[in-house]
Amino acid sequence: MKQFDFFAGKQLSGKQVSRRQLLAGTAALGSVFAAAGLTGCGGTASAAAVRDIAFWHLLSGGDGIKMQAMISAANAANPGFKVHPTVLAWGPPYYTKLAMASAGGRPPELAIMHASRVPGYAPGGLIDPWDMSLLAEHGVTAESFAPRIWDKSQHDGQVFSIALDSHPFVMFYNTDVAGKAGVLASNGQLQVVTSPQDFLAMAREMQKVTQAHGLSFGYLGSGSQMWRLFYTLYKQHGADMELTPGQPMKVDRDAAVESLEFMASLFDDTVAAKSGDIGTGIAEFARGGSGMLFSGIWELPTFKKAELPVDAATIPTLYGTPASYADSHSFVLPRQLNVDDGKRRDVYKFVSDMLKGSLSWAEAGHIPAYQPIVQSQAYRELTPQVHYANAADIIAYDPEAWFSGSGSDWQTYFAENVQNVLLGRDKAADGWDAFVRRTNTLLSRPNPV
Structure with a gap:
């Protein structure tokens, strides 16, 4: 008796069906049923x-x-x-x-x-x-x-x-420390300060309470951390920064240098520790060793878990124009x-x-x-x-370029040229000018992706 190959639509002319043909045919038949929306016992079309x-x-x-x-x-x-x-x-x-x-x-x-x-x-x-x-x-x-x-x-x-979302760089503060330092306003939030001098004075009042530091800000080895604070201060000058391929970096040099000089002035071992990384700064604030912390809002759960008496605000407008680095x-x-x-x-x-x-x-x-x-x-x-x-x-996103942005090598180059400024080893102008030269080299190159 002749056998019929269902899958090829023809007779097998007396040949026996091999195991391989049988398995292949069974698989194909299963595909036909699946395409038709049919399933075996206990199965559902929606699951597939x-x-x-x-x-x-x-x-x-x-x-x-x-x-x-x-x-x-x-x-x-x-x-x-x-x-x-x-x-x-x-x-x-x-x-x-x-x-x-x-x-x-x-x-x-x-x-x-x-x-x-x-x-x-x-x-x-x-x-x-x-x-x-x-x-x-x-x-x-x-x-x-x-x-x-x-x-x-x-x-x-x-x-x-x-x-x-937007996740800005902000100022956390310990309400107990701030209250004892006399720097809380009538609404229970931190007093408004509008100049670098006023901010330093407030930090020193908090240091009298903590007997350690007024502010925590860890930065060693982190270009991202340094850049977040720098760009906040720079944009507070009302200054712009343009990164156009094939052209030199357009920037307000005076605003940049002044921002770096202020940052360097923080690290006097009274306002803030002379050096320390991000983890050190967060740990100091969390144990009450300072009254304020500059960091990203993503650290909030850490302080909530530690049951720290914490509040937060945007970084004070110290140079006239409200601005907050964020991504x-x-x-x-x-x-x-x-x-x-x-x-x-x-x-x-x-x-x-x-x-x-x-x-x-x-x-x-x-x-x-x-x-x-x-x-x-x-x-x-x-x-x-x-x-x-x-x-x-008041978000200040990074200036646009193929090489800029969060976690970029550009922020690493910023650290390479600016960290010694914050450590008091280089002048702010020298560190900034070196960073500009490095940036101009990048601007001369095409986008690799």
Whole structure:
């Protein structure tokens, strides 16, 4: 009797069906059933339809825990997809891997990028622009963001990043120390100071209470830490900084030198310790060894956990123009060789859910970028977060260049030229001029990505 090959649609002319043919045929038949939406006993079509979304980010520690909780909540609310996060090391390793993945055609569907790093990636086609009409389907529009944050999301007229937050460099202060030093205002918050001299005087009053230092600010080995304070002070001069490829750096040299001179004046072993790294500075403040700390808002959970009597505010405006260095954790779409429309729509829904669930992100200290959260009563009840929420209106993002931004080598070059200024070994003008020369070398080179 002749046998019929169901899969080839022909007879086998009396030949026996081999084991390999049988297995291949069975697999093909299973594919036919799956395509038709049929499953075996106990299976469901919906389970097979769940789409996997790869998501890269660089958030660890307390931020990482918060992020995972937000991802889990979004996954639970959206049974049609599941977001799988991959956490990579902060700084150059992360951005290098993200660029290589996009260039090599194997990127994740979604990634976190600091807004300040977008100008180095958008021109080279490593990230795709966002379709705001798709986000609008989920109630997210340009009006959902503070003006400065929204402006930063764009490059050459297209939206390349959707900010989750802004995370400014702020001033924490110990309310017990400040109260004993007599520098609290009637509202229980720190007195307003408007000049470098007034700030130094306030710090010295706090030092009399702590018998150690008035201010903690660790900086050794951290270009990011040095740059955050410098750029805050520089922008408070009302000064701009332009980094145009092929042209020398445009900068207000006097404002830059004055900012560095003030920073160096802090490290006299009374106002602040002559030297110390970030960890040393945070530990000193946490144990009550100083009255104030300059640091990022991401340190707030540490002080809350330690039950420190802490409040916070934007860094005092010492040179006339309110300004606060900040960056934003932003969602970007790594360039896909072949866009899966279903997954791409899932990504838009996921991002909208993350924005709408960012009150929990605010609890970790960050200022949500999504304005309905900031304007909610629940956010207004968060202290000290509400006391520095105005930072979103005075954000000073890094000057745009392919080499600038959070965790960049440019900030490392800043440290190489400025650290000795803060240690009292070099003059501020000499350190600054050396940094300008290094920057001009970078400006003479093309964007490698």
